[in-house]
Amino acid sequence: MLKCIWSVSSTRALGSVACSSLSSLLQPHAVEVTQIRGRKRALKATLTKAQKLERRLKREEREAARKQYTFMERIKIRRMKNLLSPSQQYPGRYEAEKETELSGRPATNVYIRNMLKTQFLTVSEALAKHRDLQHPMIYNNPNAPIRMRLELNMTTEKTTKMMSNSDEIVPVPFPFKHNEKRTILAFTNDPAMQEAVVEWGAEMAVGQDVVKKILKGHFRTEDYDFCVAHSDMAHAILPLRGVLRTRFPTKFNGGLGDDLKEIIERFRSGVKLAIKSDVVYPIWGLTDCVVGRLSMADEEIEANVETIIKAACSHRNPALGPFINRAVLMTIPGKEFYPIDVNKWLPEPTEEEIERVEKRKTKKAAKKVVERKPSEEDEEGEKKPTAETAEEDDEDDDDRRKSVTA
């Protein structure tokens, strides 16, 4: 670092310009150059172990956050953050805390919905209101598909971990025509079965020989929404776990079994339940599914709703609190929504599940105590804020002040 101080010499130089001539400026003694060198040693200061660790942890955290989503997902998230989160988009997310001031029950026979707390209806009440609106004299769509939107709480036992997205087919007691195209890929070794499976509704049936092709990339599986497999192929398809990911047929998702006809039927007529976490607010989630049609009987739709809600709730420990924040019934197309009361279908937490949550809490509390103990001891060893220590403090302060003034 080089710094030149011109002030003194330059005034002297100007004076010389005034009195004599410019030539004096050219003389070397007219300009005095002072150098102040900075301490380079400070730049080379080594990092302490704690600082290094801190930097490494930060870097790792950044990298982990980057790896969580793919490139396209990250771009999508960035775009979505500028917009409203999916949970906040119409019809929004129900927040009971915002309605504490409002009265719960209507005081008159005519009332305005916004002036009251959200009224949770029974399924048949909500359906009756939708049927009124879809009457031939109004919207004229008496066979409209009924959509159920579930607002979810995605927290888990771990505070930092949220529930992941999932896709599944829920077999419903009263199947209906959903007009969705579902392509199914069936794995079976028996050639006779392969023919039958296509007849039953699978898009394609393949045997053991195709597994290698899939692995090599000669056979694309992206075009198939679901995969089912006969039990005799259970071992053969194991290498495909990484390729098929969530579509990989297992007994848990109902894709693997002996009766392929029943499995395919279930996949074709069941309700698609996709739980998606909110990208902007990861503690929230959403799922949209079609539960029936308006022309169906109330009991049938109610039974379907019950099955779907039970299937959705099985994803999360009920001891953590309600998984479903609010369930609303809508029609496709249509903007009207009616919240329904689903509390009676929510699962009761078993003792085991409650224990699991509490264990975690006690574990954490114990950890905190252990962490705190040594530090507390240190503090106690150091000082206690009393008048005596205060006096000492004051004396120290005075000394310091004196040294500063000196």
Place this chain on the structure above:
Amino acid sequence: MLGKAVLRTSARQLGLQQSKRTTYILQQVFQPAPTPEGKGQRPPTDLHSLQKYAEVEYETDNEPPPVKIILLEDIEGVGNQFEVVEVKAELARNDLILSKRASYASPFDIKYYGAMKERMKDELEARVRIPYEYKQVARQLVQMVIPINVNMDNKWKLNKHIFLTSLRKEGIEISSTDAIFLPPEVSAIAGPNFELEAKLLRFYLVIEKAYIVPMLGRLSHISIDESKQILAPQLTKLPSRVDLAKHGLFPEEPVYSKNAEFDASYPVVDLMQRKRLEAAQT
């Protein structure tokens, strides 16, 4: 308004304005040793640290407890004249008591106004008092123009059911169609008839069989097919007297009956027509 402001500023300049009370509860950061018996207390100026205080509570932030007052006149949402009610301290002190619409429920005042209430008993009973809940709902209802949704392909004839559904779509819930009253000229309208699109209609809602609220509807042909939607200009404000006259309508006021007699069989439409004529004559 200006006078008030001038008065306030001059009062401030003269130092006459009431000072605002602020109360902090503080705690010493360093507790001094207890004073030995027979000795004087150690002055806090003795040590610098003894003058260090931490805030425990800022009392001004706490909401004061509710105040019991006697109302000296009917006040909406609070109560009727001579009623003893508990209200928020802020409302009582800054509004009701200052404007002499209420007084503190002191034993003397309770006795004094109790006697006055007895004296004015007949007058108070004869007074027409519209319940606050009815007024609250009606005030919002008269500010709305309800789109009356009818299908643009299928045949329809206006009925109470269509009105009920249209009201529900706008966020107004009605327990049954008995609370809706349609004039005969409205219930005669049938369609689809695109000449009637955006026509203003008058209908009535009756709150608890006691309070008739005149409402405005606007015919709107709709379809499930979005490509078929009719784009009629939205109403940004309530139609004026001139706008109403174009559709053969007049401004009307809500009507209240103490006896809650406006049931489904009551000729509500005729009553409102009579009231309108009376108003026109006066």
